[in-house]
Amino acid sequence: MxxxxxxxxxxxxxxxxxxxxxxxxxxxxxxxxxxxxxxxxxxxxxxxxxxxxxxxxxxxxxxxxxxxxxxxALDDALLVIDRGHDQVLRDRATLDAVRDAIADLPPAPDAVGDAAPGGRWTIGELARRLRVTPATLRTWESAGILAPARDPATGYRVFRAGDLRDAELAHLLRRGGYPLERIANVVEQVRTAGGTEPLSRALEDWRRRLTARGxxxxxxxxxxxxxxxxxxxxxxx
Structure with a gap:
């Protein structure tokens, strides 16, 4: 040929x-x-x-x-493929977690935040949980996606259950190729309970992408x- x-x-x-x-x-x-x-x-x-x-x-x-x-190096080649499958599996799990989160959204924004159930995380702990860098979380905060409180004694960021939900949403949508500005709009709508329809559309779009990738x-x-x-x-x- x-x-x-x-x-x-x-x-x-x-x-x-x-x-x-x-x-x-x-x-x-x-x-x-x-x-x-x-x-x-x-x-x-x-x-x-x-x-x-x-x-x-x-x-x-x-x-x-x-x-x-x-x-x-056959094993090296297979490792690359395994990592791709692992990432898709993680994305599917995150997608399910986000769906569950928006299904249980409270009716008012003051029900989210300090009063929300769950623990507290430092920026390093949250970064490790999501497998991103602390710099990524700071970028999301600058874009208005995250709004952590500050410890009055140390001035360090404190992330609570509502922040974790917002970070999970951002992580999923970012992997779906959505720009930070659009993610910030979606998270803000969820945060203020102004409606979950835009988020539902984004999740459905990402589900289709995952199916196509599979x-x-x-x-x-x-x-x-x-x-x-x-x-x-x-x-x-």
Whole structure:
């Protein structure tokens, strides 16, 4: 096969195919005596697997998987895939938690905050709970998404149950690609019990995204498995 033959199947440019080979996403091509690349069904299978991985896991992760495989590091490639599945599982759990939270929203804003049930968290504790950095939480606070109280003795931020709910909402919506300004508007509506319809729409949109990503992961797994069978890269010594 020529580069154009591989490119045509996916609507790519021939240069893109060459770049993928250069970056290690495809195995090295054989060369004719005159220096032209010769691709085979192995390269076609690699390209299908790589592009499916991009749709399922994103460009950086897809590249890591393919370069790890071509470097003989099968476990490293599988670890990247495992992390992607773990993140989807966490997102689904967070989505369920947020749905439960908005189902139990109090009718008035003064029912949220210091009087809300639950504990108290420092910024570091909340960051660890959400697996984000304290700097991220400060950014959300600057955007109006979080409004923690301050300890009168130390001046440190104190996060309570209502803040945790707001942070969970922000974390979910941020992963869904929503800008900070939009997240702040949604959280403010929830915080003031002004209506949950915008949040419900956002959650439904994110559910559809998770479903689509799950299906894409199945497609990627099938094409990657086919590539491993074709090449023998999946066999352990």
């Amino acid at each position: 020529r580069p154009a033959d591989l490119a045509r199947e996916h609507g790519l440019s021939t240069q893109a195919v060459r770049n993928y080979e250069r970056d290690g996403f495809l195995p090295p091509a054989e060369r004719t005596p005159s220096g032209y690349r010769v691709y085979t069904e192995v390269h076609a299978a690699a390209l299908r697997a790589y592009l499916a991985l991009v749709a399922a896991h994103g460009y950086p992760s897809a590249g890591l998987v393919m370069t790890a495989l071509h470097g003989g 299906v894409a992961m199945l497609d990627a797994a099938a094409l990657l498995s086919a590539y491993l069978r074709l090449t023998g890269l999946g066999r352990r010594p």
